[in-house]
Amino acid sequence: MKTTHQRLYINIDHIATVRQARRGAEPVPVEAVALCERAGADGITAHLREDRRHIQDADIEAIATAVTTVFNLEIACTPEMIALAERLRPYAVTLVPERREEVTTEGGLDVAGAAPRLADALARLRAAGVRSSLFIAPDRDSIARSRDLGADAVELHTGTYAHHPHDAAPLQALRYGAQHAASAGLAVHAGHGLTTANVGPVAAIPEIEELNIGHHVIGRAIFIGLEAAVRELRAAMDAARGVDMDAARRAP
Numbered sequence: 586m587k588t589t590h591q592r593l594y595i596n597i598d599h600i601a602t603v604r605q606a607r608r609g610a611e612p613v614p615v616e617a618v619a620l621c622e623r624a625g626a627d628g629i630t631a632h633l634r635e636d637r638r639h640i641q642d643a644d645i646e647a648i649a650t651a652v653t654t655v656f657n658l659e660i661a662c663t664p665e666m667i668a669l670a671e672r673l674r675p676y677a678v679t680l681v682p683e684r685r686e687e688v689t690t691e692g693g694l695d696v697a698g699a700a701p702r703l704a705d706a707l708a709r710l711r712a713a714g715v716r717s718s719l720f721i722a723p724d725r726d727s728i729a730r731s732r733d734l735g736a737d738a739v740e741l742h743t744g745t746y747a748h749h750p751h752d753a754a755p756l757q758a759l760r761y762g763a764q765h766a767a768s769a770g771l772a773v774h775a776g777h778g779l780t781t782a783n784v785g786p787v788a789a790i791p792e793i794e795e796l797n798i799g800h801h802v803i804g805r806a807i808f809i810g811l812e813a814a815v816r817e818l819r820a821a822m823d824a825a826r827g828v829d830m831d832a833a834r835r836a837p
């Protein structure tokens with residue numbers, strides 16, 4: 586199981602963060618799509634926040650059209666955003682918590698507190714033919730509730746691990762969480778705060794099918810270019826996963 590390909594989705598929000606710093610026209614997030622895909626990204630992720638602090642509505646339209654792999658749209662569970670997902674019908678939607686005062690998505694969804702709204706949103710996404718994922722802390726309760734609400738996948742929040750990569754507990758929580766989610770029949774994704782340096786132990790968790798990584802790749806791209814930054818990350822994941830990269834390169 587460990588050698589199965591783990592998907593890498595690149596989150597391109599922070600290209601828009603640079604543009605919005607000047608409220609100008611560049612850099613343009615959609616221009617990253619082809620570069621990421623050429624470098625081996627399996628999908629593109631973008632988060633349209635309610636406050637439009639980075640990605641704008643026009644970016645989402647452009648990205649949805651340009652993607653030749655798959656598009657994972659990250660949104661809060663609000664009427665406006667669910668209606669957008671129904672109209673756009675991306676390959677996947679990841680529902681995330683949003684607080685206006687936060688710098689980034691700080692924790693997982695409150696699955697119990699938001700259950701009725703989440704159930705309605707998940708049913709609407711299913712009816713629209715869109716795969717759904719809930720961004721949650723890797724605890725048993727959130728996982729069981731996500732399954733009961735009918736999500737296709739959960740994305741396990743790796744932020745605690747990323748802040749404390751040398752502590753055993755956060756990594757162990759991700760390992761157990763991934764096992765529980767997979768045995769509950771959920772697809773398992775993970776993300777937040779992952780870098781080339783810390784991705785290995787998470788990439789090595791066999792049940793995790795997909796990683797969503799953004800800030801590190803865009804930051805690294807400033808120095809080595811976007812394609813090289815994606816390749817570097819991909820190589821770190823493959824090495825941890827036990828993929829024979831020479832054999833992969835030789836494959837037809």
Ligand code: PXP
Nearest residue numbers: 690720776777778797798799800
């Ligand atoms: N996954 C989800 C659900 C997120 O909200 C984010 C941050 O937008 C990421 C992954 C990527 O996190 P980072 O930018 O720290 O790699």
